[in-house]
Amino acid sequence: MRPMTMMKAAIFVEPNRIVLDEKPIPDVGPLDALVRITTTTICGTDVHILKGEYPVERGLTIGHEPVGVIEKLGSAVQGYTEGQRVIAGAISPSGYSNACLCGCHSQDGPGTKHGFRPMGGWRFGNTIDGAQAEFLLVPDAMVNLAPIPDGLTDEQVLMCPDIMSTGFSGAESGSVRIGDTVAVFAQGPIGLCATAGARLMGATTIIGVDSVPERMEIARKMGADHVVDFTKGDVVAEIMRLTDGRGVDVAIEALGRQETFEAALRILRPGGTLSSLGVYSNDLTIPLDAFSAGLGDNKIVTTLCPGGKERMRRLMDVIASQRLDTTPLVTHRYRLDEVEDAYDLFSHQRDGVLKVAIQP
Amino acid sequence: MRPMTMMKAAIFVEPNRIVLDEKPIPDVGPLDALVRITTTTICGTDVHILKGEYPVERGLTIGHEPVGVIEKLGSAVQGYTEGQRVIAGAISPSGYSNACLCGCHSQDGPGTKHGFRPMGGWRFGNTIDGAQAEFLLVPDAMVNLAPIPDGLTDEQVLMCPDIMSTGFSGAESGSVRIGDTVAVFAQGPIGLCATAGARLMGATTIIGVDSVPERMEIARKMGADHVVDFTKGDVVAEIMRLTDGRGVDVAIEALGRQETFEAALRILRPGGTLSSLGVYSNDLTIPLDAFSAGLGDNKIVTTLCPGGKERMRRLMDVIASQRLDTTPLVTHRYRLDEVEDAYDLFSHQRDGVLKVAIQP
Amino acid sequence: MRPMTMMKAAIFVEPNRIVLDEKPIPDVGPLDALVRITTTTICGTDVHILKGEYPVERGLTIGHEPVGVIEKLGSAVQGYTEGQRVIAGAISPSGYSNACLCGCHSQDGPGTKHGFRPMGGWRFGNTIDGAQAEFLLVPDAMVNLAPIPDGLTDEQVLMCPDIMSTGFSGAESGSVRIGDTVAVFAQGPIGLCATAGARLMGATTIIGVDSVPERMEIARKMGADHVVDFTKGDVVAEIMRLTDGRGVDVAIEALGRQETFEAALRILRPGGTLSSLGVYSNDLTIPLDAFSAGLGDNKIVTTLCPGGKERMRRLMDVIASQRLDTTPLVTHRYRLDEVEDAYDLFSHQRDGVLKVAIQP
Amino acid sequence: MRPMTMMKAAIFVEPNRIVLDEKPIPDVGPLDALVRITTTTICGTDVHILKGEYPVERGLTIGHEPVGVIEKLGSAVQGYTEGQRVIAGAISPSGYSNACLCGCHSQDGPGTKHGFRPMGGWRFGNTIDGAQAEFLLVPDAMVNLAPIPDGLTDEQVLMCPDIMSTGFSGAESGSVRIGDTVAVFAQGPIGLCATAGARLMGATTIIGVDSVPERMEIARKMGADHVVDFTKGDVVAEIMRLTDGRGVDVAIEALGRQETFEAALRILRPGGTLSSLGVYSNDLTIPLDAFSAGLGDNKIVTTLCPGGKERMRRLMDVIASQRLDTTPLVTHRYRLDEVEDAYDLFSHQRDGVLKVAIQP
Structure with a gap:
């Protein structure tokens, strides 16, 4: 015993x-x-x-x-x-x-x-x-x-202790506003919650990026208006097309890799924000052109999962009020x-x- | 004629x-x-x-x-x-x-x-x-x-049309608050105005970085509490020493080079902001450790010189009220x-x- | 002719x-x-x-x-x-x-x-x-x-030129966040859009106040979780009961009268915001107790309908993306x-x- | 003993x-x-x-x-x-x-x-x-x-535990920016620190209001550009004159009375903020005209003295760095x-x- x-x-x-x-x-x-x-x-x-x-x-x-x-x-x-x-x-x-x-x-x-x-x-x-x-x-x-x-x-x-808190923070740190266009790179659990968070904050065009069919499907349920398969063509070109050449107000990186970080930067409108959630394993490169040589009024914001009981109370309220399942x-x-x-x-x-x- | x-x-x-x-x-x-x-x-x-x-x-x-x-x-x-x-x-x-x-x-x-x-x-x-x-x-x-x-x-x-507007925006986009510690990399005309801007917004420890004696001297007049000569030792180590190991709340980059960008990132406290004014000529590298693998709650903000008559009115008010010469x-x-x-x-x-x- | x-x-x-x-x-x-x-x-x-x-x-x-x-x-x-x-x-x-x-x-x-x-x-x-x-x-x-x-x-x-722009601004100026509790006083066209705006921004408990049955019904469709009939008892007591004694994070006034302004103030949690949309016809009174003698860290914010083509573009995007009808x-x-x-x-x-x- | x-x-x-x-x-x-x-x-x-x-x-x-x-x-x-x-x-x-x-x-x-x-x-x-x-x-x-x-x-x-923390918060909650015009009603200890706080945050025109000669004199030392004696004429008219008819961006109330609250409201420019520090003893009246019937995009913000060791650390830094005595x-x-x-x-x-x- x-x-x-x-x-x-x-x-x-x-x-x-x-x-x-x-x-x-x-x-x-x-x-x-x-x-x-x-x-x-x-x-x-x-x-x-x-x-x-x-x-x-x-x-x-x-x-x-x-x-x-x-x-x-x-x-x-x-x-x-x-x-x-x-x-x-x-x-x-x-x-x-x-x-x-x-x-x-x-x-x-x-x-x-x-x-x-x-x-x-x-x-x-x-x-x-x-x-x-x-x-x-x-x-x-x-x-x-x-x-x-x-x-x-x-x-x-x-999902409240980490996934939902982290995912939502991607939208929150990006200061998503009513009427924003938001792209979310990678639709794993955190990316899906970032998608849901952008939706909850009033984004009107939400573009999820992934390649796994199941994830692309659930992305739509969590709030994505468009889902782009990055294995089928140039994801930057496709997002620029979807936004009519304007780019996005907020790009959320939820994978932690150079490709997604760089693509997120390239699709930002001037003045837009890259909200980064990924855990990176390597140095990152900021391409000069994607960064407008430092003159694009852009922000890159990183966020670690917010904790504490008040945060948890709010997230459970989201569940209890049936805003998200x-x-x-x-x-x-x-x-x-x-x-x-x-x-x-x-x-x-x-x-x-x-x-x-x-x-x- | x-x-x-x-x-x-x-x-x-x-x-x-x-x-x-x-x-x-x-x-x-x-x-x-x-x-x-x-x-x-x-x-x-x-x-x-x-x-x-x-x-x-x-x-x-x-x-x-x-x-x-x-x-x-x-x-x-x-x-x-x-x-x-x-x-x-x-x-x-x-x-x-x-x-x-x-x-x-x-x-x-x-x-x-x-x-x-x-x-x-x-x-x-x-x-x-x-x-x-x-x-x-x-x-x-x-x-x-x-x-x-x-x-x-x-x-x-x-100086109002560009230098002062740009320099001040480095402090403003960094959201400098009363009691902040701020480092300003390079004390050329824009960096000097960033130093003055940080001072005007209430920073209590301002560290200017340069190597030209005349610029280091004028930096003190514009508001720097400390001036670090980057040619005399490790600027990152020196700033960490000056801040008692804490790092700075806001680092302003006013040169546009990898070395200064990288040093600015390394001296940020967790949660701190890198406010970038430099016009870069090359791709930038974000070292993984300086970036806390994306988990440091840091921001990188770029700003292009704010213009328009209301901005000019305010800057000329700064001059007219003798806040800055x-x-x-x-x-x-x-x-x-x-x-x-x-x-x-x-x-x-x-x-x-x-x-x-x-x-x- | x-x-x-x-x-x-x-x-x-x-x-x-x-x-x-x-x-x-x-x-x-x-x-x-x-x-x-x-x-x-x-x-x-x-x-x-x-x-x-x-x-x-x-x-x-x-x-x-x-x-x-x-x-x-x-x-x-x-x-x-x-x-x-x-x-x-x-x-x-x-x-x-x-x-x-x-x-x-x-x-x-x-x-x-x-x-x-x-x-x-x-x-x-x-x-x-x-x-x-x-x-x-x-x-x-x-x-x-x-x-x-x-x-x-x-x-x-x-509804975009005025009603929706004004109503939404009630939620926006109140800085509604995910997980907030929001009360909206009066469910006329503007109040209904304020209710919808609070919903769009992530409020998880939305309390509409009115007395006209049709308006109370449509309030639920626009996003209210609770609708309180102010003619049936003490609206302040009822909202405190619904919020478990905590009060609301944001109260939106959409009528323009002393009674609603005052009730909105009384139900605010310490640190909460009264976002006022009403067009008042008389002087207002701020009762000392409802205002915590000026020590409650409260805000009272007034907003006039935001205009301009970018605002209109965003509101029409809300409609086009079927976030709201x-x-x-x-x-x-x-x-x-x-x-x-x-x-x-x-x-x-x-x-x-x-x-x-x-x-x- | x-x-x-x-x-x-x-x-x-x-x-x-x-x-x-x-x-x-x-x-x-x-x-x-x-x-x-x-x-x-x-x-x-x-x-x-x-x-x-x-x-x-x-x-x-x-x-x-x-x-x-x-x-x-x-x-x-x-x-x-x-x-x-x-x-x-x-x-x-x-x-x-x-x-x-x-x-x-x-x-x-x-x-x-x-x-x-x-x-x-x-x-x-x-x-x-x-x-x-x-x-x-x-x-x-x-x-x-x-x-x-x-x-x-x-x-x-x-002064750090209360007076300076409270006074500064008047400027902070008013979100004073470089180039702002700020009026501070009453130049007692808290009002004087509000004056100093507005100065530290970059206000370029600071108007102190009092009637005691000693306080009016020290107000200038703490940062006021103008000091108005409210016993000698109409303070609202005088401030409108000093601001060339524009009004102030931020008015700080540091007394806690109807007269000062009301005057602070009347001198706000459209879109301006009344930052209230006073401890009131009676109900307040908001005159309809001073409030633009609720359509002036104005804010009224109240703040209770911020505490905690980080706040104290920052305030003592202000003293130690000789920004203020x-x-x-x-x-x-x-x-x-x-x-x-x-x-x-x-x-x-x-x-x-x-x-x-x-x-x-």
């Missing part, structure tokens, strides 16, 4: 090996909350970790998309009850750093001298144990725990015991997978 | 040849104004034209920084009087394009289908005859003519007859030249 | 008398366009004029919501063709005033010294002849004429000959009228 | 009675810090409390402007050391409420269901014991304690033992008092 103090967790052992193993259930500090995970999922970033492309410490529990139930509250945590259903954002800011105090929660560096650290708000499955486990310790619980509205299922809110993104389901199979499927992008749901 | 209908003008003949020649004084259309130039100057962009690096039509009159007196008003122009002293911005928008109507005046494309064109608002000395002449025809005069407040000399307002930037004076000498000095950056004043 | 140089027009004769009469077809100046009206409508403001509550000159043609065909272009107007179907905004800015050049087009004062004038952009049916006529002279045509996209009928775009707002149709009957019906708000379509 | 566990404090006993008495030195919870006060001051709000106009609990220690030394840190507080010199803002947000997480720190309601509460971030001398004492317990210390830069005296930073505002000095005398002088505004420094 497994002792009560141990739990199962998906652990990074070494590049190309994430395995299910046992770990002690963590102790709960005064500001923490222990959450019993009921559903979680795998992110593209986890695959980067798996492949050794993004370094984390060996022995770390992976995962940053938790849905669960409060098991135990720290002694100083108020405003919650044990047994409450909650989510926490992939990014879990402290609330007290200088970064947080100027609204830059994702770049939180609570332990640094000046309070800013690149990606410092990303802790789960990066600098502390993550959500692909039976239990998750949530630090700064009063900043990060967001109660799930009655009537919403785990799968309905499963993200459950079609969940294409496969696994038990936590099968997490290695889930990684196998997801990392090879087999079987039309978009997102998997994992339930301990 | 030179006929009354002819005027002298500095004309682009071919690469490396701008010469003073005669041209007809232009006819005045209903919306135009003819301005008798009293003072003008040469811009770095004009040197790009001279060298053939930026193509313009042969026979074009160069120059986009006019100070003068209204000689003749078009039949439909109201609100001005002949004999009035005026300036016009380097960028002369139409006021009626879609670009203008959404506040993007510099990217004005009045003749295009959708009203946006990269740099389309820049007409003088680019797509129409410019200001280095005895007379300048100003199109859309009611949009572009700004009366000079009483008591200001030509040289006091000579740009006359120290005028280091040399020439008559229009000597314009070829002026180009020679300015294009070779001899004798500590910052800006020249040219008077027909 | 009516001479070719005369046209029919609805003319303000004196308070309580707007009559159909004949007027000369206006001459076309170099920057003007003559538009043959195909459809127009009556606005609540016209009723204020009719009643003598808003003063205009006797003999003025009323109306500021034109849909038509270009009959004749001024000699300096480029980019259009005669015979083209167009609309123009209720507000017709000049494009060249200082107000326009700083993005404040509706407060355009082209003839004033400094270029700002309250409501100065509103010319049709206010300071120049309006649209309830066979022909309309559009000044500054290149700023104001917006071609109608193929396939859209007159009635589909009839405003034709249900057109409840009655009249020929121009029957304009007096139309005023009679509309001014008495009989027969469930929302908007009338008038066709010469 | 006074026991070590007791301290002196200025306590609200009943309306018109604030007395110096003894209280236990508070216990330090895990997130708290105990600060030994070295300098503090009296605010106009404290006088409202004294007079019974703003209700607080009897027995409360008054004061919200602390300068001191960390005496003891809570067990969970990191990043500080005992003995460190610090200030805390008058507003001390929790960092974890929904209000804080959307940047609305002053309206923090950590104990409320939705995390927003009017003025909820104001705790010192309002809902918890304040700073006019030997010791102050600072809650959420990691959010609120800001180390004082080396070389700055207590009096140099004494607020020590001329300190006109009188008292020991804590003399606090009742200090209240007597300050509440009667005798002897040209601006601010008093009180040292335990």
Whole structure:
């Protein structure tokens, strides 16, 4: 019999090996909350970790998309009850750093001298144990725990912690306005949510770019007016044609590669904004002509997934008010015991997978 | 005797040849104004034209920084009087394009289908005859003519049409706030005005970067708290030291080269903004680490010199209210007859030249 | 036989008398366009004029919501063709005033010294002849004429010049964000469009307030999640109940009365914005408690209908992309000959009228 | 002998009675810090409390402007050391409420269901014991304690917690831009800092309004270009004259009365912003004409003093960089033992008092 103090967790052992193993259930500090995970999922970033492309410490529990139930509250945590259903954002800011105090929660560096650290708000499955486990310790619980509205299922809110928050931020950081023309490069889970976000903010012409038929189809359901297959001709020329030569107000990059970044830049109208969500693996090149030699009044904006309970509350409101249904993104389901199979499927992008749901 | 209908003008003949020649004084259309130039100057962009690096039509009159007196008003122009002293911005928008109507005046494309064109608002000395002449025809005069407040000399307002408008926009597009730390790369005329702009907007730590002693000295007068000589050690390391490891809130690039662009990116704090003013001549590289792989919540913003009479009015107010004195930037004076000498000095950056004043 | 140089027009004769009469077809100046009206409508403001509550000159043609065909272009107007179907905004800015050049087009004062004038952009049916006529002279045509996209009928775009532009601006000036809770006071044509605008911008809880059953019903179709009948109990208490005691992020006032203004203020959450669209007839009172004694970080923002061709282009894009259908707002149709009957019906708000379509 | 566990404090006993008495030195919870006060001051709000106009609990220690030394840190507080010199803002947000997480720190309601509460971030001398004492317990210390830069005296930073933060916010919330014309109504300590803030943000015409000669004189030193004595003629007419009939871009109200609020509204240009800092005691009236019947594209914005350590860091940077010296505002000095005398002088505004420094 497994002792009560141990739990199962998906652990990074070494590049190309994430395995299910046992770990002690963590102790709960005064500001923490222990959450019993009921559903979680795998992110593209986890695959980067798996492949050794993004370094984390060996022995770390992976995962940053938790849905669960409060098991135990720290002694100083108020405003919650044990047994409450909650989510926490992939990014879990402290609330007290200088970064947080100027609204830059994702770049939180609570332990640094000046309070800013690149990606410092990303802790789960990066600098502390993550959500692909039976239990998750949530630090700064009063900043990060967001109660799930009655009537919403785990799968309905499963995209909120990362995919939907990141995707929407592509449209938000692009300052999409009513009547805008927006192109979204790549219609994976984040790109699809960027498409949905642009739609929610009032864009009237939304152009999704991908080549996988299933993704192109779901892109239309999420709000794309046009879907361009980049394997069939020149995507820049096609978007210029669709916009009657004008270009787009906002281009959202949701893949993280030179080709998409460059195409996004080339289709911007003068004065337009490239809103970048991709996680890049290489240096980028800005072609002189695509950049109007620096004189085009253009913006390039990058955004890391916004977190914190207020963000989560708003995203769950989007679901509860039926503005958007993200459950079609969940294409496969696994038990936590099968997490290695889930990684196998997801990392090879087999079987039309978009997102998997994992339930301990 | 030179006929009354002819005027002298500095004309682009071919690469490396701008010469003073005669041209007809232009006819005045209903919306135009003819301005008798009293003072003008040469811009770095004009040197790009001279060298053939930026193509313009042969026979074009160069120059986009006019100070003068209204000689003749078009039949439909109201609100001005002949004999009035005026300036016009380097960028002369139409006021009626879609670009203008959404506040993007510099990217004005009045003749295009959708009203946006990269740099389309820049007409003088680019797509129409410019200001280095005895007379300048100003199109859309009611949009572009700004009366000079009483008591200001030509040289006091000579920087308004371009240098000061562009330099200030570096701080403005960077959204400099009270208490910000700002670095300005290169302390040529535009960088100096960016330094002054950051100061005017409330930055409390301003770091100028250059290597020319005279420019470093004037940088302090324009508002820099620190001046870093990039030839004496690692400028990135020095700025990180000056900011106690935090980096800057806003980095302004005012040179147009890979080294400065890259250094500006490297010293940004997470969430910081690179405000780019430089005119680049080559593709740019964004190093992966300097960009936090796209996850640093950073912005890269480019701005073309804002124009139009309201912008000019505000800039002249800065001068009139003694918030800033740009006359120290005028280091040399020439008559229009000597314009070829002026180009020679300015294009070779001899004798500590910052800006020249040219008077027909 | 009516001479070719005369046209029919609805003319303000004196308070309580707007009559159909004949007027000369206006001459076309170099920057003007003559538009043959195909459809127009009556606005609540016209009723204020009719009643003598808003003063205009006797003999003025009323109306500021034109849909038509270009009959004749001024000699300096480029980019259009005669015979083209167009609309123009209720507000017709000049494009060249200082107000326009700083993005404040509706407060355009082209003839004033400094270029700002309250409501100065509103010319049709206010300071120049309006649209309830066979022909309309559009000044500054290149700023104001917006071609109608193929396939859209007159009635589909009839709300764009004023109702939809004004209503949407209520949501836009309130800076509605994804996940916001918004209340809209009064669900007349403008309030209904404010409701639709809040929906388009991503509000997830939208509360419409009215008491007329037909309006309450159409409010739901336009995007309201809840509709509160203010005649049945305390509207403030009800909205606080619906928002779980939190209040709303944005309250839009679309009636112009003390009761609605005050209720809108009372339901704001701390930090929330009151976006006011109403045309008030009396001084307003800000109750001390509703205003947190000035310490609630609240905003009160007023907006006059945005105009200009770019605005019109964007609004027609909303229609063309099927984001919104405003034709249900057109409840009655009249020929121009029957304009007096139309005023009679509309001014008495009989027969469930929302908007009338008038066709010469 | 006074026991070590007791301290002196200025306590609200009943309306018109604030007395110096003894209280236990508070216990330090895990997130708290105990600060030994070295300098503090009296605010106009404290006088409202004294007079019974703003209700607080009897027995409360008054004061919200602390300068001191960390005496003891809570067990969970990191990043500080005992003995460190610090200030805390008058507003001390929790960092974890929904209000804080959307940047609305002053309206923090950590104990409320939705995390927003009017003025909820104001705790010192309002809902918890304040700073006019030997010791102050600072809650959420990691959010609120800001180390004082080396070389700055207590009096140099004494205005940061409230006066300077509030005054600057008047300019910030008004979005003052380079070239703006700004009027500031009342040149008391907050109005003077609003004047300085407008200057720091680039306003080129700043008009201070007051009638006390000493204040009018210091207004010029803080940045006013013109000072209008409202007792000598019509202040609205005079400001319209000074602005050549145009009105101001931003009017800052820093008194809290109908006359100043109304005058501020009347002098706004169309599209201008009234930034209100005053604490009002009565309902306000918005005159119909001053409000352009709601059609002037105007904004009325209220701001409660921004707090938190990042705000304090920035304000102290303003002092340290010599952009502003607020020590001329300190006109009188008292020991804590003399606090009742200090209240007597300050509440009667005798002897040209601006601010008093009180040292335990």
